[in-house]
Structures are given as C-alpha cells and as structure tokens.
Amino acid sequence: MTITDPRxxxxxxxxxxxxxxxxxxxxxLGAVMLVIALVVALTGSGAGSGVASRAVVTAGGTQTVAxxxxxxxxTPSVIEVTKGTRLVLKVKNADAxxxxxxxxxxxxxxxxxxxxxxxxxxxVVNTGFAGWCSxxxxxxxxxxxxxxxxxxxxxxxxxxxxxxxxLGAMSNGASASASAPVIDFRASPQAGWKPYDxxxxxxxxxxxHRLTMTVRDTVVEVAPGVRQTLWTFNGTAxxxxxxxxxxxxxxxxxVNDASLGHGIDFHAGSxxxxxxxxxxxxxxxxxxxxxxNHSGAWLxxxxxxxxxxxxxxxxxxxxxxxxxxxxxVTHEFVVVQSELYLGxxxxxxxxxxxxxxxxxxxxxxxxxxxxxxxxxRVPVGERVRVWVVDAGPQRATAFHVVGTQFDTVFKEGAYxxxxxxxxxxxxxxxDLAPAQGGFVEFVLPQPGHYPxxxxxxxxxxxxxxxxxxxF
Amino acid sequence: xxxxxxxxxxxxxxxxxxxxxxxxxxxxxxxxVARDRLPEQARAGLMRVLGMRFGVATVTVLIPLxxxxxxALASHKGVTMGSLAxxxxxxxxAGKLVAFALVMLAAGLHGWAISAGRRTxxxxxxxxxxxxxxxxxLLASALPVT
Numbered sequence: 001m002t003i004t005d006p007r008x009x010x011x012x013x014x015x016x017x018x019x020x021x022x023x024x025x026x027x028x029l030g031a032v033m034l035v036i037a038l039v040v041a042l043t044g045s046g047a048g049s050g051v052a053s054r055a056v057v058t059a060g061g062t063q064t065v066a067x068x069x070x071x072x073x074x075t076p077s078v079i080e081v082t083k084g085t086r087l088v089l090k091v092k093n094a095d096a097x098x099x100x101x102x103x104x105x106x107x108x109x110x111x112x113x114x115x116x117x118x119x120x121x122x123x124v125v126n127t128g129f130a131g132w133c134s135x136x137x138x139x140x141x142x143x144x145x146x147x148x149x150x151x152x153x154x155x156x157x158x159x160x161x162x163x164x165x166x167l168g169a170m171s172n173g174a175s176a177s178a179s180a181p182v183i184d185f186r187a188s189p190q191a192g193w194k195p196y197d198x199x200x201x202x203x204x205x206x207x208x209h210r211l212t213m214t215v216r217d218t219v220v221e222v223a224p225g226v227r228q229t230l231w232t233f234n235g236t237a238x239x240x241x242x243x244x245x246x247x248x249x250x251x252x253x254x255v256n257d258a259s260l261g262h263g264i265d266f267h268a269g270s271x272x273x274x275x276x277x278x279x280x281x282x283x284x285x286x287x288x289x290x291x292x293n294h295s296g297a298w299l300x301x302x303x304x305x306x307x308x309x310x311x312x313x314x315x316x317x318x319x320x321x322x323x324x325x326x327x328x329v330t331h332e333f334v335v336v337q338s339e340l341y342l343g344x345x346x347x348x349x350x351x352x353x354x355x356x357x358x359x360x361x362x363x364x365x366x367x368x369x370x371x372x373x374x375x376x377r378v379p380v381g382e383r384v385r386v387w388v389v390d391a392g393p394q395r396a397t398a399f400h401v402v403g404t405q406f407d408t409v410f411k412e413g414a415y416x417x418x419x420x421x422x423x424x425x426x427x428x429x430x431d432l433a434p435a436q437g438g439f440v441e442f443v444l445p446q447p448g449h450y451p452x453x454x455x456x457x458x459x460x461x462x463x464x465x466x467x468x469x470x471f
Numbered sequence: 472x473x474x475x476x477x478x479x480x481x482x483x484x485x486x487x488x489x490x491x492x493x494x495x496x497x498x499x500x501x502x503x504v505a506r507d508r509l510p511e512q513a514r515a516g517l518m519r520v521l522g523m524r525f526g527v528a529t530v531t532v533l534i535p536l537x538x539x540x541x542x543a544l545a546s547h548k549g550v551t552m553g554s555l556a557x558x559x560x561x562x563x564x565a566g567k568l569v570a571f572a573l574v575m576l577a578a579g580l581h582g583w584a585i586s587a588g589r590r591t592x593x594x595x596x597x598x599x600x601x602x603x604x605x606x607x608x609l610l611a612s613a614l615p616v617t
Binding site for chain 2: 018019021022023024025026027028029030031032033034036037038039040041042043
C-alpha cells in the first residue's frame with residue numbers, strides 16, 4: 001500500500017463535477033434497483049392470483065404440477081394438460097387446518113395436516129376430470145380443481161366440458177336429496193322419544209361456571225323416523241344452555257372427540273378470537289374463558305369454516321345472562337331456532353342445500369314440531385318467560401305465541417317493552433336475525449292450547465312450531 | 472418470544488445494520504471529513520485502506536452471516552423455492568433477494584472501479600450500493616409478519 005500509487009493520483013485528480021456526476025449516477029442506479037426490486041415484489045400480487053389459479057402443463061412425457069391446499073382454495077384451480085401427458089400432482093397442505101385432495105378418477109391423498117405433502121401419480125391424461133377436498137364443507141366453499149385436456153386444438157370447449165361436469169357433480173350432490181329421507185310433518189315420534197327439555201335451569205349462585213363441552217359425532221333423531229349424524233356439543237343439538245349473571249366467569253374446557261376439526265365461539269364473551277376460537281383437531285382440547293360482562297341471550301357455535309355447515313349440523317347453543325334485577329319466574333324456557341338441511345339417513349347436513357339456502361325444515365330446539373308432540377304445560381295466570389335465540393345459520397325468526405300478547409320484550413341487550421308501560425302497549429312478535437336473542441313474557445289468560453311458531457309462515461309450517469298448554 | 476430463532480433473527484438484523492451503517496458512515500461521514508482535513512494523497516490512501524477492510528469484512532463475515540441466517544430463517548418459516556413465486560410474502564422476499572444481489576454486484580464493481588482508477592464510476596457504484604441497501608431494508612420491513 002503506497003500513497004504514491006499512480007492510480008491514486010489519477011483518482012485524486014478529479015474535480016467536484018465528477019463527484020456530482022458520480023452521485024447522480026449512483027442515485028439513478030439506486031432508483032433502478034428500487035424499481036427492479038419492487039417489480040419483482042409487487043407484480044406477482046396483481047397478476048399472480050390469476051396466473052397461479054391456472055396452470056398450463058407443457059406437452060408430452062411426465063409432467064409434475066405443484067398443488068397447494070390453503071384458504072379454502074386449491075391452487076392452481078385449473079390445470080391444462082395436453083392430451084396424452086403423464087401427470088403427477090405434488091400436493092401440499094399449506095394451511096393450518098386439515099385438507100385432502102380427491103380426484104374423480106378415484107385417486108386421492110390421505111388427510112393431510114398443515115405442512116404435509118403427498119404425491120398423486122395420475123397417469124396418462126386423455127379426458128378432463130375434477131378434484132376437490134373431501135373434508136365436509138370445503139368443496140362447497142371453493143376447494144375444487146379442474147383438469148382440462150387440450151391438444152385437440154379446442155381448449156375452450158373442453159374446458160367448458162370439464163367445468164360442466166364439475167357443476168354436474170355438484171348438482172348430483174344437491175340431488176342427493178333424493179336419497180335423503182322425507183319428513184312427514186304429521187307423523188308422531190315413537191314411544192320412548194324424549195323431547196329436549198326447554199326449561200331454563202336457574203343460574204347458580206356461584207360467580208364462576210366450569211363446564212366441559214365435548215364435540216362428538218352423534219346420531220340424533222331430528223324428525224319422526226329421520227336421523228342425522230350431528231356434530232353435537234355434549235350429545236345434543238342445541239348444546240347445553242349456560243345460564244349466569246352479569247360479571248360471571250365461564251371456564252369452558254372444549255374437547256374435540258369428533259372426526260373433524262372443530263372450534264367454539266361464545267358470543268357472550270369478548271376476547272381476541274385467535275387462540276380460544278381456533279380449530280382444534282380430533283383428540284385435542286382447549287380452555288376457553290370469558291367473563292359475561294353484558295346481559296343477553298347469546299349464541300355459541302362452532303367456529304370452524306365453513307360455519308354454515310358446522311352450525312347446520314348441530315353445533316350451536318345458547319348462553320343466557322340475566323339482566324340485573326330480572327325478577328324470578330317459575331316458568332322460564334329457552335327456545336333455539338335452527339335450520340335442517342337433510343343429508344341421507346344417518347348422514348350429515350347436505351352442503352348443496354345449505355349453499356342454496358333451501359332447508360328441509362325449521363326446528364325449535366332441534367326437532368321438527370317438537371313441542372307439538374310434547375306440549376309445554378303452563379298454569380293459567382302465571383307469568384311465563386321464553387328466551388329465544390336464532391342459531392340460523394341463515395334464516396331469521398318471527399317468534400309468536402298464538403292467543404297471547406307479550407307485555408315484556410327484551411331483545412339484544414335492551415327492553416323494547418316492559419309490563420305496565422304508560423302507553424299500555426304490548427307486542428305480538430319477537431324478531432331475531434341469525435345469532436340474535438332475547439326474551440318475551442306473557443300470561444296465558446285461560447286454559448287451552450296456545451301454539452307458538454315462527455310467524456314467517458313457510459318456516460312455521462315446516463317444523464318451527466310448538467304448543468303451550470294452559471291448565 | 473425469546474428463543475433460538477430470536478437469536479438468529481437478531482444476528483441477521485445486526486448484520487444488515489453493520490453493512491448499511493458501515494457504508495453510510497464511510498460515504499457520508501468519513502469521506503467529507505477526510506476531504507476537508509487531509510491532503511489529497513493521504514485521503515485517497517485512507518479511503519483505499521478503509522474500503523479494502525470493509526470489503527474484506529463484507530466478503531468473509533457479513534455475506535456468509537446474512538446468507539446463513541437468512542436461509543435458516545426462511546426455511547424455518549416454511550419458504551420454499553416454489554413459494555418465492557407466490558404473491559405476498561414469497562414475492563416480497565424474492566424482491567428483497569434481487570435487491571441484495573444487485574447491491575452486492577454494485578459493491579463488487581465499486582472495488583473493481585477503484586482499482587481500475589474509474590473514479591466517477593466508482594462513486595456511482597458506491598452511492599447505488601448504499602441506496603440499494605436501503606431498498607433491501609425497505610422490502611424487509613414490508614415482509615408481512617405472518
């Protein structure tokens with residue numbers, strides 16, 4: 001190292017103009033780097049989703065396509081294959097919940113947990129076919145794949161054909177209703193049938209409530225002679241009703257003893273959903289703790305997507321938190337309304353019917369016309385309080401008791417009407433959107449049979465119906 | 472949470488800080504002061520020595536450290552070659568890697584330009600290396616936390 005190095009002399013002979021030129025050129029080069037890096041980083045997000053959803057396989061030989069399962073999508077969702085190509089699918093579950101890939105050809109992966117991979121050697125492809133995730137609800141939610149054959153120079157029509165067959169397969173799913181049992185709304189349950197007890201048990205004095213809620217696949221009768229395999233909380237749908245006062249602490253041990261991933265969401269508490277509402281795999285459990293800071297008739301339900309299916313298949317229930325100063329009554333009931341989308345006998349809910357919002361029946365506490373078969377007996381002249389929660393998953397309710405007027409209505413945390421109000425007003429219907437809740441109070445004026453129904457009459461005539469028997 | 476991966480991430484961040492901070496110190500602090508206070512030849516000699524040492528440290532320590540910790544962090548996060556093409560995290564990381572490669576290219580060419588006596592070009596490359604390093608940090612900051 002010597003400072004008389006001629007190259008150094010040369011370097012030092014430069015003037016301020018050269019310095020400025022160097023600075024400007026440097027900044028320009030830096031700007032170019034910024035642009036290049038940003039193009040790489042950002043162009044993908046615009047075009048990528050479209051590009052990634054459609055993969056075109058180069059012709060001939062054996063071609064391997066990486067398939068990702070995540071976010072209720074199969075990516076790519078369309079794979080174009082030249083006729084005669086030998087196709088291999090490398091399938092990866094890039095999600096936190098479990099998925100699989102089933103092909104129309106009968107080939108399939110195992111159920112993959114997050115991060116797991118599997119390979120399907122499809123073989124030589126000559127015709128298009130469909131694929132999907134077979135975890136209940138995931139196909140309807142969008143986890144579908146189309147293998148489209150090109151090479152006859154007629155991409156569009158073959159694509160259309162495969163899409164058509166995909167839709168055909170879906171509507172076959174819908175017409176599986178053919179194999180679903182038919183509800184006879186006039187039939188009676190067999191001897192030995194036990195109704196779901198509508199009585200609300202009084203809130204315990206304790207400030208803390210501990211309960212284990214276990215999800216199990218349970219065969220449940222939902223209408224006379226009609227049985228479904230429901231995913232139940234503690235064996236029933238609706239699940240157990242929790243009852244407490246404002247400020248009570250609820251500690252729930254949630255156990256998944258079923259065959260699919262499930263979660264739970266209590267509307268009665270306010271907390272960050274990330275951990276307590278996460279989906280847990282079969283055999284796992286979690287603790288869900290919340291303080292009921294507000295009164296109301298609150299829904300709880302499974303928090304696993306697609307929730308429409310999980311709720312429709314029995315995963316719902318009520319948490320009743322009394323408003324302060326609520327007078328005790330002897331006759332206090334809970335009615336949870338839900339929809340029935342019948343799958344095959346002993347099967348699970350039909351996903352196509354759910355997607356089409358076409359329920360077979362509407363239920364009070366999980367059974368068609370339940371309290372017509374087992375009327376709720378109430379003495380004349382005594383105050384009756386009925387808590388109502390609309391579990392949905394999709395339809396509202398217009399709860400009405402024929403022959404009575406409600407003198408007290410409490411809906412979504414507030415009294416709409418109180419007995420003895422200066423207007424001398426009363427109410428005929430408690431309307432609840434899905435997941436809303438409240439209560440009504442009334443007194444039966446004389447002995448007789450007082451039907452209660454969803455006054456959306458179509459729903460009232462297909463199962464959302466019961467009877468108070470005044471004596 | 473403080474665990475082994477916090478340590479790896481710490482090393483990666485410190486490596487970036489030293490590289491960016493070193494360049495910034497040399498070009499915006501040492502250079503102007505040396506120009507004011509030192510005779511031309513002494514200044515040129517000083518800058519050559521500092522440049523050489525910084526270059527050697529970069530090649531022998533910083534680049535291996537950044538590559539090792541970077542690859543470890545990426546694989547821990549489940550990044551694969553395929554996922555680099557996916558929009559979002561993958562593309563952002565790919566952009567950052569491209570910027571990093573360009574910066575290293577500019578820094579290497581800067582060393583060559585100095586020894587070849589191409590002063591203006593050397594200065595351009597030094598400035599672009601510094602600017603490009605900021606681009607790397609910008610994209611690192613933009614990586615989604617998930």
